[in-house]
Amino acid sequence: MSSDGAIVELSVVGYEFPVASDREAQDEYDANWLVIDGSVRTAEGRAWSWTEPSLLTSEARELTTWLRSAATTDGAVPIWDDARLTSWLADVESDTVEPWSSDGADESDGLLLFLEPNLGFSVAARAEAMVHLRVHFSLEALPEPPIGAAGGFPLYSFFVTLTLDPADLMAAVEQWERDLAPYPIKRIAP
Structure with a gap:
């Protein structure tokens, strides 16, 4: 829970296609979609929830690494295969990631996509030994009806x-890691 009362809770419901041999799960992407249950309450008291396939198993683990990095201020760089992510995480840890502007841009080095x-993450700031973490919502993860303009919001x-x-x-x-443990990355034989 945020110091201002805002809450974002994400939990894994299961694979979208639980059995790797499901007709719909014919490739590694389909076999590895995780259904995420999300609950949000803003500091102002607005609340909503959703349950949608939102992350691949690899992305859920990438989020674990990213969040661990956002929480760490000692400059240690976690090991990750993706060079761009590793570079970005090093910048997060060294406090050199610029706050992300919420101008609706689809791409930004400051936003984990x-x-x-449905979801994105960014570090807004680090101040007074606190991490100001933004959780971005789009499409199915937005509250209904979308807050703001009648046309909704640009992504993120x-x-x-x-x-x-x-x-x-x-x-x-650590809780997210425990939630992910029963859902390994599936490999589909050709």
Whole structure:
């Protein structure tokens, strides 16, 4: 929970296609979609929830690494195969990631994005030993009806900022890792 009362809870419901041999799960993308249950309450008290396939198993693990990095201020760089992510995480840890502007841009080096554009994450700031983490919502993860203009929001422009003690963020990371444990990355034989 954020120091201002805002809450974002994400949990894994299961694979979208639980059995790797399901007709619909004919490739590794389809076999590895995770259904995420999300619940949000803003500091102002607006609440909503959704349950949608939102992350691949690899992306859920990427989020774990990213959140761990956002909570760490000692400059240690976690090991990750993706060079861009590793570089970006090093910048997060060294406090050189610029706050992300919420101008609705689809691409930004300051925003962690996923294949399904329901969620995104960015560091707004680090101040007074707290991490100000933005959780961005788009498409199915937006509240109904969308807050704001009748036309909705550009991707990733609606977000909730969580002000967290790094230890609390690490506790959330550890819970997320436990939630992911039953859902390994599936490999589909050709």
